[in-house]
Amino acid sequence: MAKKPTACLALADGTVFYGQGFGAPGEVVAELVFNTAMTGYQEIMTDPSYASQIVTFTFPHIGNTGVTPEDDEAQDPVASGIVVRWDPTDPSNWRAASELTEWMSRRGRVGIGGVDTRRLTRAIRQQGAPHVVLAHDPDGNFDIEAMVARARSWQGLVGLDLAKDVSCAQSYRWDQGAWEWGKGFGSSPEDKPFKVVALDYGAKRNILRSLVAFGADVTVLPATATAEEVLAHEPEGVFLSNGPGDPAATGAYAVPMIQGLLGKDLPIFGICLGHQMLALALGAKTVKMGHGHHGANHPVRDVETGKVEITSMNHGFAVDTQSLPQGVIETHVSLFDGSNCGLRMQDRPVFSVQYHPEAAPGPQDSLYLFKRFADSMQARRG
């Protein structure tokens, strides 16, 4: 006999998927996306850019590497919930410190297993990321009509400002180390680290580690810091982080802060939300995509060299290429749909990318961008 469903997922169009609940009981409303990465579910769930989103994993064996604090991209899981094909797999990796389901229960995150994720992914591709309600009730009581109504009336991510909610409350110095791969810089005693201010709009830890790996001494500032507050640190370069929500909704703080830095002859490097907000500050526009890009194998072409990088991606908004003003060059494009994936100012060391050179999870093809940022700070020293 089929098991009684203990979780269900209701889409705003009325489609309902039943399955087995795991993690914490509860009900969440969010935007539903799919992620095609074959590994790294923990990094994905703790990436602050996933606030107010539920992630469908197209890879079926979720749980197989367990969970380890070393792989957290933030203090806690941030994605509102997850959808998987099978019940979570038992951990079989030597690094596992706990089990996925137990970790999710402790951290109050909802999951549903036993869902036909191929069918669901097709629905997401056709509809564009739908608004959904995910409920987990061990007794199996669901008010489907109320769930669909809640999904329908949810405002969605367009216009939603989430970056300042996931940002740090106070500034701090990143002292939790670097990855090994950037080493090389710092090997000689004359190497003086570059003073970098990183604006935290929901920064992934691996970005901060990567900045340090390429020679930075990183001070992290809250999302609402002003240009004056940033400049008071006398940075040699400024980094703009990834983050959740609509970039256009940060117009009250991030965009004017960036505009205040643009005239200052400072290297600026942005990733994902940071890229989008830099584009807005330069006078371009951002748009909501259909189902967005979420995965660890997206091909991107470097327009200037012709080289193709395989990249990690997580975004549902994009910079409108047509809106880039004069003096701002498109540097990278997605080979999946031609959307904008990078820009730079023609006459200044100001550049950004839509994808994630820090990986976590994903390939490390694009690490050179951290080196480019370090090189521009070195050049400024003269």
Ligand SMILES: NC(=O)CC[C@H](N)C(=O)O
């Ligand atoms: N990873 C990110 O920084 C995401 C940026 C933005 N929230 C988007 O979805 O496009």
